[in-house]
Amino acid sequence: MAQIVTRIAPSPTGYMHVGTARTALFNWLFARANGGKFLLRIEDTDRERSTPEATEAILQGMTWLGLDWDGEAVSQFAQKDRHAEVAHEMLARGTAYKCFSTQEEIATYRAEQEAAGASYAVFQSPWRDADPATHPDQPFAIRMMAPRTGETVIDDVVQGKVTFRNDQLDDMIVLRSDGTPTYMLAVVVDDHDMGVTHVIRGDDHLSNAARQTMVYEAMGWDIPVWAHIPLIHGPDGKKLSKRHGATAVGDYQAQGYPSAGMRNYLTRLGWAHADAELFTTQQALEMFSLEGIGRSPARLDFKKLESTCGWHIAHGEDAALLHEIEGYLAAAGLPALRDDQRAGLAKALYCVKERAKTFVELIEKAHFVLTSRPIVADEAALKHLDPVSRGILNELTPRLQNVSWTKDALEAFLTEVCATHGIGFGKLAAPLRTALAGKTATPSVYDMMLVIGQDETIARLSDVVG
RNA sequence: GGCCCGUUCGUCUAUCGGUUAGGACACCAGGUUUUCAACCUGGUAAGAGGGGUUCGACUCCCCUACGGGCUGCCA
CATH class of the missing domain: 1.10.10.350 (Arc Repressor Mutant, subunit A)
Structure with a gap:
């Protein structure tokens, strides 16, 4: 088999979600375990919501977790001309068509269908089969000419064979009337151009995979191996949101979780290899396989995260721990270590690291060496x-x-x-x-x-x- | 509404038709002890519900319930 290429494609519209981090981890693990490449693409086509700060947060989060990517991070927005080119090629191939329907007309269409009793209607563009001679001189969107009969089958490593009836899928827009690409087009083009062989992503994209398959077929491109992994939920089983506490990877660093422990915990969340619970990243690489990924969503359990992290702190190498502790202090907005404190901590590490689950606890236990006379007792x-x-x-x-x-x-x-x-x-x-x-x-x-x-x-x- | 996915101890999970359903975290009890943590021993605790298929189902099929996703000129 050719070299494996995976990617993580986060959108820079906020902080980096732990779910994204785990998806990145699985992609990284799979690529690294198989001598493949792991790429990073920033999906910044939503100009309204994308911010440089969010991109920075993604880069930092990845770096903190030790997920190194090959080459430079790619900006999806920078490829917009290429996306448009592909859309036009689809037009030339007859696998897409110009649609002059306005958004108002589409809304009206849906309203009429609903009024007529249909609870929901897939939009059928009147321009699909229109004679080009009748095309008005107006802006148009380019729509995929999706097959209306038959079915599209996703052969997913995690989900198995998933079949979608084509009449359930509409002629999605690939290029907007302002000439910008939609996500559905951009992902496919980028994944193809970057040579991505395995698409490992959240299962919220499972249905999208069917639509995207149509784009691959329309262009005659090889379809990647799909692996749609379940999402991470909060402790209450609901979709993970800010009210659950830490959702951003940066929060975890600031709360004193060591990155090795975080990797270990996240790896075990939704993936298993017999009874393996505590392992180093090296061991994870030796065990990891897509087949070990489960199909049901997993809840975050902070107690287990702590327990896992405690093991990694106790077994961590002193120099590396010291370095990471400094990173934690900076992330938590705490004062940096003075030279004497750093030296003291280095000497004390052997007796504090085995009694701490997080760096917060470690710093507390190491107080005796970080403080100085007179000692103020609580x-x-x-x-x-x-x-x-x-x-x-x-x-x-x-x-x-x-x-x-x-x-x-x-x-x-x-x-x-x-x-x-x-x-x-x-x-x-x-x-x-x-x-x-x-x-x-x-x-x-x-x-x-x-x-x-x-x-x-x-x-x-x-x-x-x- | 339609389509798709999921459902094993409280939580993460093992099991890939035949097990006393295993492990880990958490919890409880006991031990060790110099506080905290760690550690040792033991314990409580699970196949959503209902139908099939089968000599035999957690495992295969169907239905229901519940949860989630998609259904945008968002990503």
């Missing part, structure tokens, strides 16, 4: 600093000077302190935690002492007892 943490605890801290702090700074030595020392006071380690760990971090949720006190070092530990303890 209310809950302060409760552990009662007079008795303070007394014990007061006694042990100077002795810390003579403890060698290893986990074993510290453990032996603190265990001994507990023994002499007849208390459990928890009783001592709590106030230590308050002094060291000022919070109740932190890494182990040993890890914190090791990370910040002997001098800083003693200084922080002295602050609270002094």
Whole structure:
């Protein structure tokens, strides 16, 4: 088989939807897993609604998710002359015709049909079979001369064979009266020109595939392999919308989800390979196939997303995590790391990454290394600093000077302190935690002492007892 | 209205005519414990409803219900 070529074709009319992100992911996975190409085309033919900001959001979203595309992103609008050329070629081939009906006439036609009892009517242009000699000197739209009998069959990898009766499909407009192409024409021409072999997209396009098939046939072009994947719904099963919270990929980055976890979760949403749940992108590439895609819509489950992300943070490589955390801070509008904080975080990462599901949690747990003296403790943490605890801290702090700074030595020392006071380690760990971090949720006190070092530990303890 | 697609634990899903219907997240109970998280053990929990086909249906067919999509000179 020739090289596989897939594409993602988002329209820049807002933010980048997670559904679009997952579609992009499937296209990317399929192309990369098969040594193919993955292209990006911006469907910006709707000049009214397309914005450069939205295009930027798409590029950023794709980049964040690690979905690299081959070549430059293509602008669909830039191809408008080519689209018009094809429309005119269809005219020449007799597979399309000039339609002089105005939008008002079409509306009137429908109204009449409805008044006559039909609840809905497919518009039948009177110009379809008109003698060119009768053509008025007016603007016209170019309509597809769709077959009126027979059926069009979509052989879809995900949906199976789907049959549409041709009399259900109208003569869609391919070129508007102002000379601009419609979506139905533009996608087909672009996909053909870009050599797209597999069209993997949302199943909201399933019906469109039938119409588009007619364009391919009208031009004598090879029809791509179709794969219409189900849409993503909100937790309540309704179509995902803004009221469900995060719908834009950028939101996910800003909420601290690591991109690897996001990829893993999104891959599993609507796709399965036996019992595989947690996997790296490399493993996903080895397992991925179009056959594993299901046919029913999937709901977003933020708990599972978090759980998946927790695994990826725990298993992530430090350097990569650090880099991504900085990206998260920027996306969330939080202050960037100072050099000392970056260094501290790098040292602390080993003990915070396995206790965080998101970077939000990770930053919280790493507070002890991001803050500096004097440590301001929160209310809950302060409760552990009662007079008795303070007394014990007061006694042990100077002795810390003579403890060698290893986990074993510290453990032996603190265990001994507990023994002499007849208390459990928890009783001592709590106030230590308050002094060291000022919070109740932190890494182990040993890890914190090791990370910040002997001098800083003693200084922080002295602050609270002094 | 017409056409098309879908429906397995709360959620994501496995099963591709014969299983005690499996896994994961969530949840509950217990364990571990230095807070948080993690981890270990166990548990609750599913084939929308109704007809067929078949020796045997979650699986194949039909109907109904529910959900979704398309039905634009939007993409």
